[in-house]
Amino acid sequence: MEHMMNCDRVERDEIAERYAGGTLPEAEAEAFEEHYFRCAACLARLEAVRDAATVLRNPIKSRRYSLAGMALAASLLIVFTAALVWRLAPRGTQTAGTQNPVLVAQAPGKPANPWAELGRFEPPPYRELTLRGGENPSGSDFRRGMTAYRQGNYGQALPFLRKAADSNPRDAQSIFFTGIALLLTGDTSTGLEFLRRVDALGFTPYQEEARFHQAKAHLQLGDAAAARSVLVAVSEMRGDWEAQARELLEKLPR
Amino acid sequence: MDVTGPSGGEDLPVEIALRIERGDRSAEDVFAKHFSRSVFALALARLRNEDLARDMAQEILISVIVALRAGRVREAGKLTGFVLATARNRIANHYRQESRKPAMEEATESIAAPLVEDRLEAEQRRELLSKAMERLDPLDREILRMNLVESIRPEEIGARSGLSAETVRQRKSRALRKLGEWMERFQSQKPRRVYQIGEGRQWST
Numbered sequence: 001m002e003h004m005m006n007c008d009r010v011e012r013d014e015i016a017e018r019y020a021g022g023t024l025p026e027a028e029a030e031a032f033e034e035h036y037f038r039c040a041a042c043l044a045r046l047e048a049v050r051d052a053a054t055v056l057r058n059p060i061k062s063r064r065y066s067l068a069g070m071a072l073a074a075s076l077l078i079v080f081t082a083a084l085v086w087r088l089a090p091r092g093t094q095t096a097g098t099q100n101p102v103l104v105a106q107a108p109g110k111p112a113n114p115w116a117e118l119g120r121f122e123p124p125p126y127r128e129l130t131l132r133g134g135e136n137p138s139g140s141d142f143r144r145g146m147t148a149y150r151q152g153n154y155g156q157a158l159p160f161l162r163k164a165a166d167s168n169p170r171d172a173q174s175i176f177f178t179g180i181a182l183l184l185t186g187d188t189s190t191g192l193e194f195l196r197r198v199d200a201l202g203f204t205p206y207q208e209e210a211r212f213h214q215a216k217a218h219l220q221l222g223d224a225a226a227a228r229s230v231l232v233a234v235s236e237m238r239g240d241w242e243a244q245a246r247e248l249l250e251k252l253p254r
Numbered sequence: 255m256d257v258t259g260p261s262g263g264e265d266l267p268v269e270i271a272l273r274i275e276r277g278d279r280s281a282e283d284v285f286a287k288h289f290s291r292s293v294f295a296l297a298l299a300r301l302r303n304e305d306l307a308r309d310m311a312q313e314i315l316i317s318v319i320v321a322l323r324a325g326r327v328r329e330a331g332k333l334t335g336f337v338l339a340t341a342r343n344r345i346a347n348h349y350r351q352e353s354r355k356p357a358m359e360e361a362t363e364s365i366a367a368p369l370v371e372d373r374l375e376a377e378q379r380r381e382l383l384s385k386a387m388e389r390l391d392p393l394d395r396e397i398l399r400m401n402l403v404e405s406i407r408p409e410e411i412g413a414r415s416g417l418s419a420e421t422v423r424q425r426k427s428r429a430l431r432k433l434g435e436w437m438e439r440f441q442s443q444k445p446r447r448v449y450q451i452g453e454g455r456q457w458s459t
Contacts, residue, residue, distance in 0.1 A: 011427055017402060019299055029299070030342075037292045037334050044438070046295055048430040051437070053402040055384050056395075205392045239391045 005035040007042055016046040020053065115227070118251060119219030123184055124209065126150060126177065139164055142174050149177060154184040165194065172204040179210065183217055192217040208239045215248065228252045266333050274322040282319050289315060289337050296338075300345045304376070310348065314341045379437065386436040394429035397422055 005028075010016055015032050018024040024032065036042040113119075126146050145160030158181045164174035179194030195217065198210035211234045218227035231252070234245035266288050273281035293314050298307035318340050321327065327336045387395060393415075400406040400414075401422075408422040415422070 011423070014401075021405065022299070022302060033296055033338060036295070037289075037338055043292050043295065044434040045430055047291065048434040048437070049402060050295070050298070051380065051383050052387065052398050052430065052433055055380060055387055056399045056403050203388070238389060240393070 005031045007039065010035070010042050010045065016042065016049045020046060020050045113220070113222040115219040115222055115224050115252075118227075118248060119216050119221075121183075121213065121216045123149075123152075123154070124177075124180055124213075139167070141167070142171075142177075145174075145181075146177065149181060154181045157181050158185060169197075170201060172198050172201050172206040172210075175201075176206040176210055180213060183213065183220070188217050188220045192221070208234060208237050208241050211237075212241045212245060215245070224252050228254075268327075268329065268333060271322050271327045271333055274319065275325040275328070277323075282322075285319065285322070286315050289318075293337065293341055296341050297345065301348070308376075310344065314344050317344065383433065383437060386433055389436070390429050390432065391425075394425050397426050398429055401426060 005015070010032070015024065015028065016036075019029055019032050032042075036046055126149060141160045142164035145157040145164060148154075148157035148160070158178070161174060161178040161181055165171065165178040168174065175194050176198045179191045179198065182188070182191030182194060192214060195210045195214045198204065198206050199214070201207070211230050215227040215230040215234065218224070218230065228249060231245045231249045235242050235249065266285065270281050270285055270288075274285060290311065294307060294311040297310040297314065298304060301307045301310060314337070318337050321336070321340070327333055387398075390398075397411055397415075400411050401408065407419075408426065409419040411417070412419040412422045417425075
């Protein structure tokens with residue numbers, strides 16, 4: 001039958017979305033009605049689609065997320081995948097000269113930090129975005145800093161990033177990458193402070209990742225209890241870093 | 255008194271129709287609870303006006319209950335089809351500007367409570383959904399916004415964000431599922447409202 005409907009097709013062909021939007025041809029609309037009157041899952045999907053569209057069109061709190069935030073989140077996904085691949089790859093397959101994830105050098109005379117290995121992380125990537133609004137809101141210092149950052153020159157990136165962060169205390173993007181660059185250049189305590197500043201800004205596209213890297217900083221500093229506390233907060237955010245946070249939590253003492 | 259029928263999905267057993275015909279008012283509750291969401295969804299999709307859809311869904315349910323009381327549906331598997339056909343006819347009548355009064359008048363004596371979610375409940379649900387939306391991953395929320403509000407296809411969203419279309423679809427489905435689950439949890443936790451219907455009978459949501 002031409003308009004045979006099933007749950008897979010509802011999802012694949014965005015049937016509920018088109019039905020709710022009034023763009024589904026009549027015969028298909030009727031077939032979908034026959035289906036969701038008997039399928040609780042597809043009725044729930046239709047309701048979710050309909051209500052989500054209403055709420056997104058008329059947000060109760062005016063909190064819009066830009067394409068920049070989306071692209072950053074996408075880049076976080078790539079980092080996550082890269083980190084996973086790195087973690088799963090047999091150590092012997094890493095080519096000589098490949099930049100290893102950061103591990104803070106052990107200060108002479110200090111006892112070995114048992115959590116240093118867990119404090120490793122891949123530098124979060126950054127991609128220049130083409131925004132509909134034009135200029136990157138973080139400004140030219142940020143762009144210059146991130147050019148150096150992308151080349152792996154974190155020391156060179158720092159002064160520009162700090163300037164960008166200092167000139168706009170609410171620019172989560174600049175503050176976040178300043179914090180990361182500080183961690184990458186071994187100034188873990190100051191880096192941690194910057195990451196906490198991102199957190200203090202409240203809900204931004206960087207909050208979850210900043211928290212996760214705070215945990216990494218704590219581990220680099222040998223404070224497993226503080227790392228645990230932050231990781232619990234990350235896992236409770238139910239975001240993209242939840243799985244990594246839980247994985248790390250399992251390796252830490254209770 | 256059994257008022258905890260299934261909430262949408264699957265066919266209702268024909269016994270419900272027979273019980274309604276025999277005058278079992280608790281069976282009417284089960285019936286209304288089972289179909290209220292899907293009938294409202296259909297009315298809203300067809301009429302594209304929430305208040306009108308709410309009134310229409312109420313009217314459709316009442317109309318079917320009246321028909322069931324009269325014993326017009328007795329065959330197994332026909333109940334859902336009958337509700338669907340009634341809904342479509344009523345809505346078609348609305349578009350033909352025929353009177354919608356008879357069914358309402360017929361049943362007003364014995365059914366005085368709302369059978370579908372009222373406006374206040376809808377607003378509360380939307381407020382909760384708004385909060386649930388904030389708990390979503392920002393990327394998922396943006397995918398929903400682009401897809402549901404701006405009608406951008408997953409392929410295009412993928413091209414803009416560097417994700418594959420399949421990943422966009424998966425993230426969207428996951429987000430919708432999460433929203434559905436959170437809202438379902440809300441529905442199951444909210445205090446049950448009790449209405450008086452007809453001869454001292456109670457109907458709760």
